[in-house]
Amino acid sequence: MKLLTLLLKLGLKLTILVAFIGGLALAIAYFHYAPKLPDVETLRDVQLQTPLRIYSEDNKLISEFGEKRRWPISYQQIPQNYINALLAAEDRNFFNHMGVDIKGLFRAVYQLASSGRIQSGGSTITMQVAKNYFLTRERSFVRKFNEILLSLRIEQELTKEEIFELYVNKIYLGHRSYGIQAAANIYYGKNIGELSLAQVAMIAGLPKAPSAYNPITNPSRAIERRNWILKRMHSLSFINDEDYNNAKNEPVTAEYHGTQIELYAPFVAEMVRNELYQYFDESLYTNGFRVYTTLNSTMQAAANQAVEDGLLAYTERHGYFGAEKTAAADPLTDENIIAILNKERTFGSLQPAIVLSTDQQQAEVFIKDHGHATLTWDGMQWAREYKGANRLGRKPKLAADILTAGDLIRVRAAAENSWRLSQIPRVEGAFTALSPKDGALRALVGGFNFNHNKFNRATQAKRQPGSNIKPFIYASALEQGYTPATLINDAPVVLHDGDLESNWRPQNYSKKFYGPTRLREALYKSRNLVSIRILRSIGIDTAIEFLTRFGFDKDRLPNNLSLSLGTADVTPLELVTGYAGLANQGYKVTPYFIDRIEDTEGNILYQAQPTTVCADCTYIADNSAVPADFSLIPQAPTTIIKSTEPQSNITSPAIEPEETQESEQTVLASTLTGQQITNRPVAPRVMKPQTAYMIYNIMQDVITRGTGRRARVLQRSDLAGKTGTTNDQKDAWFSGFNKDVVASAWVGFDQPTTLGRSEFGGTAALPIWINFMETALEGVPDLPIPKPNGLVSIRIDPKTSLRAYPGQENAIFEIFPVASVPTETARNPLQPSAEGTTRTEDIF
Template identity: 40%
Template sequence: MKLFKPAFIVLSVTFVIGITILLGTYFYIKSDLPSVDVLKDVRLQTPMRIFTQDGKLISQYGVKRRIPLTLDQIPEQLKQAVIATEDSRFYDHPGIDPIGMMRALVNLVVTGEKGQGGSTLTMQMARDFFLTREKKYIRKIREIILAWHMEQLLSKQEILELYLNKVELGHRAFGFGAAAQVYYGKSLNELTLAQIATIAGLPQAPSALNPISSPARSLARRRIVLLRMLDEEYIDQKQFEEAVNAPVTAKKYGAEINLDAPYLADIIYSEMIELYGKDEAETGGYQIYSTASSDLQAAAQLAVRRNLHDYDERHGYHGPVKQLWSSELTDEKNQLADPAPWSEEQMLTYLQEVQTFESMQPAIVVKVNDKDIIIFNQQGKYNIIDWDGLDWARPFINDAKQGPEPETASDILQEGALILIRQREYDLHWQLAQYPQASGAFVALDPKNGAVQAVVGGYSFYQSQFNRATQAKRQVGSNIKPFIYSAALENGYTLASVINDAPITQWQAGSGNAWRPENSPPEYDGPIRMRVALTKSKNVVSVRLLRAVGLENVAEHLTRFGFNKDDIPLDETLSLGSGSHTPLEVATAMSVIANGGFLIQPHFIERIENEMGEILWQANPKNACDPCIAETKSNSNIDDPDDIEALLAAEFGVAHQDDEPVKNILSAPRVISAENAFLVAEMMRSAVQINGTWDNRGTGWRAAVLMNRRSDIAGKTGTTNDVRDTWFSGFTPDLVATAWVGFDDNNRRLGRTTRNQNLVNKNPQKYNYIGNALVGGESGSHAAQPAWIRFMQHALAGKPEHLLPMPTNLLTVRIDKGTGKLTNRTDNTSMFEYFTQGTEPQNFVVDAEIIESADQGDQSKKQIEDIF
């Protein structure tokens, strides 16, 4: 009793002091304790993810990678592995595990060091959310109190779900959903037991135990996790043996990108930064759905890259990247090459350091035969590039001149050459390659509401992040003419108006020079109807129309299509396209013609969701209808208002719920009349057709020929002076697209090409009309239009033709082709033409004015059909 009483007093005093310290500490940090609301609405720092309209991931932004999952989405084996390893009594303690704490205390007394152990999952959560990892007693006390506090506010299931989504697991992965993607490129439910055990062992020391940085330590840690699962009877002996002996399969994976569309993603990223700021945008868990579908975006990217390869290859081969060895020691582009061939080890080591973009791969030529070469590739394998993959490579001399066609492989390459190879998109055949020196851009949008369907800013975002589709203002050339002709229609001209296609000489007193705009080619037809003039893209007619309408009037008219007034030159070169605009601006302007006269606003984002899939923002663009409900009703047989609203939702892409009828479809401003838009579109349809005879074909005739003569396509080529910029813009009522090709160096011309018989032999007829066998000077129809055709061939495949209905204020009358006057003849000298009521011709042609011509239409049509 003598010993018990002092001991009891000491213990009591110690207990009181301990309680007093704990209570004092509690009240000291009480103000810092999280509220119920904070804990129940924890905002995980989740990266921004950008998707196509149909849900394909195209990019992810943010330092911390996290894929939030609900508890029922997480495999049971992973929960068991984590609990067995980190906190086996998780469901039994109130946030603090006395046994674990005692074990940690004993370790401290015995070793004098603050070792690991004693922390429950709840304590780890408290530390990770609100504290640091510094090993101080006050931090541990705060951690204990916070853990107990959290257990009072949250259920065990809520705590476990937060832990599994929050814990740091190395390589910027936070949460097990992200870890599965980072280490295995899979979702959690696709992992094996061995893989689950590997990532379940990471929380203790993610940097030191992860399978990429420390595979040996990771294996040892995996064994410990599996032993704990075996001890807790979560797995049996057979499962243990299989998992513990499984090979290491981890490697670092990027985000699970379904479609790499970096130009589109970068535009959306910039908009999100502008809306939310960089930190919030990158960590707020936003899921952004673009307006572009994965199908059309992929088709646009493929069309641009193939078109640039075609352009570059018809202009010749620039030679190997480098000559690594050569018995002749004549590497003119680099330092002298080695005299002796390299070993496989040397080649493989060298190739691993060569960076390439897109579909390009580096390779080394090890043997040159007569009609093929043997290469060693980046995967350490030998392959053959046959003559079909080499024969295009005649020497590049300059942009307007190429060397002779190669006859053997030795005319092209030597052994020891470092080259680039690529797999052709259309037949997957490997061929010699090079990066295109010319640049390209492409944009497609829905003319009804401005939703961008595809955007490509260049050959490769990883080569150049400059987005030429939205940032490059380039001279548009003849792409401006439809808008000039629209101004003429607004000022009394008709499709049958006759303008003199004759040379112009304008003396300029200020410079002392004469301005002589020329047609391209420099051919003149004399008096010509306005429809034919646009079809043939007559430059001097465009100048005469500008003069007739007035420079200021034309400039004002162009602003109606969305062109910035500051970008419109106030001189007569405006009529030839000397103004500079981006491809997006051109496509937006073309949409006015395609949709019947409404100025829509292009947009890239369809909706923004939070990490739980709740819609935070939904696009509600202005649509090409005014008033929308009345116009839709007049064009349908539907009377019920709710049915009309549902039809509008389907037509314009506006979300519609049965219990929430659409009431907010906005109307875009009408900027030109429906009649004006229809008539300009008619002329542009002629520009992509063979119009009776071969000599009357439009400048964009290849579009109709290669697209089975669809009647609903319209378009316009564009080529600037000295061929520095080439364009093609075209549309149907449902889709507008603009393609541009040129050099980033605006002083460099696209040049011309001579015949390469090796390329012609691949397809001696059709290949001459779209591809790298085109011959002659580059132009909008040669350089830019092929990308538009390939995209539209894909986009319109299987879709029926769709023409906007003719406005009620239009009529058709039979006119004489030569004079545009009325005629009673029904032969090849006449045709039906469209007119706004009141503008149709009043006088009949007299016999003396009629020009008889042989009808070669059937012959020309047969000729084209034979070719294609």
């Protein structure tokens, strides 16, 4: 008995001594490590790595850049079922403990002592927050001790809800998903609040081992983990019997959902990424910026379809290149074919397919992601052999004349559940559309397909515009005193140039000469010789200065008479920007495509301030374009950045006195289309309103009776435009507008070569423009641009441009500036002739 008492006393003393030594050791450790711990308060302002996301103006997702897919959400957005599932799986006492679960720690110590290795860390959600945000994943006692200290501090500084929110937004859950909202979208294509009980339990089972319990790659283990969590939820009374039974019997429905792109605009997405990368480098992909572009989703989708249809129509007109390759699989079993097709990419609507057999005028094919299908004769009879831009082979009579079993081909869906043989075009195209009011980019397509070729022809390809440049030459002439009725002699011209081996003898495309021609007729019929004579008359320097007002680069404008035929080098975006000045009654706007940038909290970090047309504003001081200075956005954005003071390097042209004040000053307070634009930069005027209207009125004739007549199918009276075709049909253009939209289409080969002798602006490019405008102008009132003061319409003789004589039957109406109205009257052929009634000074 005495021995037992002695042992008990000794044991007690040893226990006290061990406790004292342990406490002392803990105290020493605390004072050693505590000062080195990070500041927990930083968790309140933590910036989770979130990808860059790019949207259209109407909030359609265009693209996402960044390795970590994450959509941070607030605690209030987390469904209660998920909260309960995570508590059941990870930390049932989370809302009750002080950050450390003593029982869990003792359990971990016991497992270590009994097995000799760490089996579980006894971590709470708070401890995992401490580890995920501040510590490494190293398994050591020092790291665990720091984790415990940090957890205690976190519990003192933050609420339980804040801690829970930090945890669910940080954790990795497989397939590049970080946080529960990203996981819900990747596995189920839904937000976390839209998931069923079984689905949230599946997500709650991932933090322990995202690979082992992944419902896509390991569904059997995933369902075991899910059902265990459901059982725990049931035992903890989080769910009732019915919910438990229904959930555990629910089949696994998870499948991989990539980023849900809502609007296909990869060329613009790359423009945004490249623009911002200059300021942020790699941090661009983790700061969580949301960039809202100026794209209109309806217009962009229409542009995508119009360009694809236009280029495919061109390639069908010029014949079939043949199969892309021959399938090597033998035999052509479904399994072998699927393996082959899985290696081939789909470009736009063009899907890869393998020809299985041909029979008379049809073929059996196997289409990627579709399976077996039949190609009928209607879908392949166009495929005459391609022999060159101007040559086609004989018309096929049988499917075997076109296809052979084993051919890898391209098909696209056609009407009435049928398929059409197609091919990847070798020709390329570009399309741009702007708002003429402020230069906002509404749609842009840089080529047939971004995945096939990433070169952005809309912004990077410098091509000759051909006759697309003529409206600016003619507008310059109108500024110099010409009128739409001015007569210019359409006659041969021989020009001497020391830089050329021989004289230059330009011609009209028709190779004909038409004599004295009114300026209006010369433009809408695109007469080359008249354009040259006009340019020679007004002077090359005058024309170049006029063109630079609209944003054209002076260094890329030829300083010779070939300028009148469009031998400048311009990009499609530069050209459509110039045309915006024709569409908005003579104002210079600067194209822009980033409307605003927001941080993850929705704070506006950058807001565009585009130069805006405001014809009826009150002006008080000089103001022009504000540059897009993205360097103002902080690397760790926390505040709203205010706009800089506007700057300008645009010089307004010389304009008549009554307009000078308007062009050089800016708005104090006014409205534009119902929106307040106080303090917004105002677009400078670069052309007289009278000139702008006259050139618009003439370009309307391009569509009603000239080279753009195909556009009459739109049945609108407010459209104006101009075709453009370069020498040897290497470039085909159509640019046109009304007061709401200005757009330009280009078609050509990347390495300039002829499109074919039958391909012109009105053939290759205009159909693209028409298809776009049909959608873009749907529901837009047909309201032609109003005629400004200072212009009058009078009846003239179409041959002499003099006033029509009384009763003249073939007289036409023409527009004149008031000061330029003809004073002479044409001679009535039924009346005796009178000397001096025919002007000759305008015929040269």
